[in-house]
Amino acid sequence: FPPSAATLSGIFAAELGGDNIKKLQLAGPFWGKCDELPDFYVSTPLNYLIEKGTSKIKEKLSWNVVKKQWLPNLNEKFEKGGWVKVHDWEKDWKSWEISTKVPWKPVSHLHPRLEENQRRVLVEKEREQGSLFLENGVQFDPDYCLVYLSNTEISSGWYRFGGEGHLVNIECQPISGELEKLLSKPVGQAFALITPAVWGSNRHSYREPMVQKKEERNSDGFEAWKCETLLTERPFSFRYRLGNPKNEETDEKANSKEKLLSRGRYAVPAGSVYVLKEPLSSWQEWDEALFPKEGVSFKRWGCGLALPLESALVQNPKKETANISETLPIGGN
Secondary structure: OOOOOHHHHHHHHHHHOHHHHHHOOOEEEEEHHHOOOOOOOEEOOOOEEOOOOOOOOOOOEEEEEEOOOOOOOOOOOOOOEEEEEEOOOOOHHOOEEOOOOOOOOEEEEEEEOOOOOOOEEEEOOOOOOEOOEEEEEEOOOOEEEEEEOOOOOOOOEEEEOOOOOEEEEEEEOOOOHHHHHHHOOEEEEEEEEOOOOEEEEOOOOOOOOOOOHHHHOOOOOOEEEEEEEEOOOOOEEEEEEEOEOOOOOOOOEEEOOOOOEEOOEEEOOOOOOOEEEEEEHHHHHOOOHHHHHEEHHHHHHHHOOOEEOOHEEEOOOOOOOOOOHOOOOOOOO
């Protein structure tokens, strides 16, 4: 939890049909307060360090192109998993409204089947075992909601979302002009991911995009970007279900509800900061060849949606120590 954009695309496919979602693009998950939409929270870039025990940014790391390192060097411990409002993205980072907590928490729920005449767990005669199991669920604050970006509108209403009859109430709202302008900006040389990114081929996962075709590779190798540096955390596993299994006898797709499970992949977490040697255009203009394709292109699910982060790069760093001849007049005492 929360469900990925790949999971949400299943609702669009079931509601609109396969031919109507060829140009579908989703991105998420995010979250926000219901009465403050369309503003919502995205992952804080990892170069912004949140003071321990508070919701304030204490320091900002910048990549020094001369020393080839992130500065300043700090040995303190900071909070992890911060969230910032997307409308604050281009404001001064000292005024950012940071949240270090999410509006949901895990809960456990027992599902006992009791005997009709007494309060004890019903024992199945055939198995000689009790019918009791523990379900792990999530309790969501009713004042908040999950937020996803979509280029396709879907009718507002209740939809089945996942197994065991789980239902969700989906409502479509237009994004703000401020956010539309931000998403259309070139990300430049330094940018931060606001959604997880799966890079590489269908078999291998990497920390940055790779050129898929051999004939398109250059002398530098098969890296699609000339990456100067990357600030990230431990990747996490990413899988989804898509398509019906094939019939072994006819080698055709069987009419079955069972879905194929994709190959296990690893995703770069949201908040990761990239610094490149050459600037890039906005995410919408990125070539689809950068994204893995397994059933559909991962760009459909907003893989690696990025926003510009100019403050992460220092092109002309100031001198940290000045020469004596520059600070004292010649012949002075």
